Amino acid sequence: MAEIKPDYTLDVRGEVCPVPDVETRRKLKTMKPGETLEVLIDYPLSKERIPANAPQEGAEVVAIEEIGPSEWRIILRKL
Amino acid sequence: MKETLLGGFIVGVLFGFVLQRSRMCFNSAIRDIRFAKDNWLWKQGLMAIAVQTVGFQLLASLGLIKLSPLAFIPAAQIVGGFFFGMGMVLAGGCASGVTYRIGEGNVVSIIAATFFALSAGAVRAGKLKFMLNWFGKPITVSMSNPGVYAAKEGKVAPTIANWLGLDPWVVAIVFTVLILAYLFLTKTTTRKAPMHWTVGGLLLGLVGMLGYWSQQKYALGITGGWINLFQATVTENAYSWMGLEVFGVIVGAFLAALIYREFKIRFPRDPKSYVYAIVGGIFMGWGAGVAGGCNVGHLLSGLPHLALSSIVAAIFFIAGNWFMFWWLYGRKGV
Numbered sequence: 087m088a089e090i091k092p093d094y095t096l097d098v099r100g101e102v103c104p105v106p107d108v109e110t111r112r113k114l115k116t117m118k119p120g121e122t123l124e125v126l127i128d129y130p131l132s133k134e135r136i137p138a139n140a141p142q143e144g145a146e147v148v149a150i151e152e153i154g155p156s157e158w159r160i161i162l163r164k165l
Numbered sequence: 166m167k168e169t170l171l172g173g174f175i176v177g178v179l180f181g182f183v184l185q186r187s188r189m190c191f192n193s194a195i196r197d198i199r200f201a202k203d204n205w206l207w208k209q210g211l212m213a214i215a216v217q218t219v220g221f222q223l224l225a226s227l228g229l230i231k232l233s234p235l236a237f238i239p240a241a242q243i244v245g246g247f248f249f250g251m252g253m254v255l256a257g258g259c260a261s262g263v264t265y266r267i268g269e270g271n272v273v274s275i276i277a278a279t280f281f282a283l284s285a286g287a288v289r290a291g292k293l294k295f296m297l298n299w300f301g302k303p304i305t306v307s308m309s310n311p312g313v314y315a316a317k318e319g320k321v322a323p324t325i326a327n328w329l330g331l332d333p334w335v336v337a338i339v340f341t342v343l344i345l346a347y348l349f350l351t352k353t354t355t356r357k358a359p360m361h362w363t364v365g366g367l368l369l370g371l372v373g374m375l376g377y378w379s380q381q382k383y384a385l386g387i388t389g390g391w392i393n394l395f396q397a398t399v400t401e402n403a404y405s406w407m408g409l410e411v412f413g414v415i416v417g418a419f420l421a422a423l424i425y426r427e428f429k430i431r432f433p434r435d436p437k438s439y440v441y442a443i444v445g446g447i448f449m450g451w452g453a454g455v456a457g458g459c460n461v462g463h464l465l466s467g468l469p470h471l472a473l474s475s476i477v478a479a480i481f482f483i484a485g486n487w488f489m490f491w492w493l494y495g496r497k498g499v
């Protein structure tokens with residue numbers, strides 16, 4: 087999935103509860119339909135919670151990839 | 166295992182392992198249900214409480230433990246509870262959350278836990294102990310026949326059962342049935358988690374029961390353990406069961422993170438996160454010290470007793486959490 091070129095990147099590696107989730111929601115609210123957001127995180131709980139809660143902000147999960155030791159890249163698309 | 170330091174350590178390792186796998190964080194659980202309309206962790210916590218409500222009662226009826234509800238000092242649980250609730254939002258995790266995340270390699274959690282331990286220690290056993298006098302004396306219930314309770318000179322901290330003169334078994338069963346009805350008859354958010362919330366809750370409950378039997382004085386705790394770890398390390402005081410349990414939580418979470426490849430030394434880049442961790446740790450420590458327990462002592466272990474102290478503390482943990490989350494994030498629109 088490396089070919090996806092996201093419109094925005096949010097790098098919240100190192101941050102814990104609730105920063106990754108809150109920042110993701112804030113960003114999604116400002117995005118237009120069709121735009122994509124890449125979220126870089128290393129907090130395990132948010133890897134599961136951000137995808138679970140993205141539909142509330144009208145977004146779908148395009149991909150979740152492991153990009154390093156306990157680091158993930160979540161790609162979301164605003165619908 | 167019973168009343169030994171090794172028992173505390175083993176229970177702690179199991180607790181830490183399950184915390185890491187189940188992602189059990191009470192800060193997240195309380196926040197998510199209100200601000201994210203997500204009840205996954207909330208239900209996991211309640212599942213653990215339901216298991217222990219019946220479990221503690223069973224252990225006590227079999228004569229394996231005596232129930233020791235925490236002291237009821239209403240003003241302390243209200244004020245301390247509210248500060249603890251605010252603190253966990255700032256610190257990025259509850260008392261058990263920051264403890265297990267140290268095992269995942271989280272640097273902010275180490276900072277939050279250190280300030281938590283120092284401020285709780287100062288209030289419970291140090292230079293700030295005088296503050297406890299501000300909140301008054303504990304309210305107790307006199308019982309001529311304490312039965313399943315551990316009484317001190319015929320006095321026991323109030324629970325729903327002994328306060329209303331009801332059979333503790335009846336109260337425990339009614340409370341458990343109500344929780345189970347909520348858990349299984351209402352809709353649960355879905356999540357791809359490594360452990361289903363029912364499994365996580367059940368395992369946490371079983372570890373809590375094992376902890377009660379092993380420690381005898383009480384079930385799982387975090388605040389007292391952190392105070393002891395620091396005191397026993399820098400003075401000649403001895404290590405306690407709970408001190409070793411807290412150390413075990415870090416080791417258990419570390420093992421889980423290592424096995425499932427989730428260990429990493431993590432540093433936030435935003436300097437504000439470090440300041441929040443320090444202030445949050447101080448608020449949480451002061452709050453837990455005053456209230457006589459943290460989210461583990463009062464929520465996970467205290468609510469299964471249906472102790473009035475833990476019920477009041479739980480309400481104000483939640484109120485403080487919601488207030489601080491709204492203050493920091495909600496009012497700016499999340």
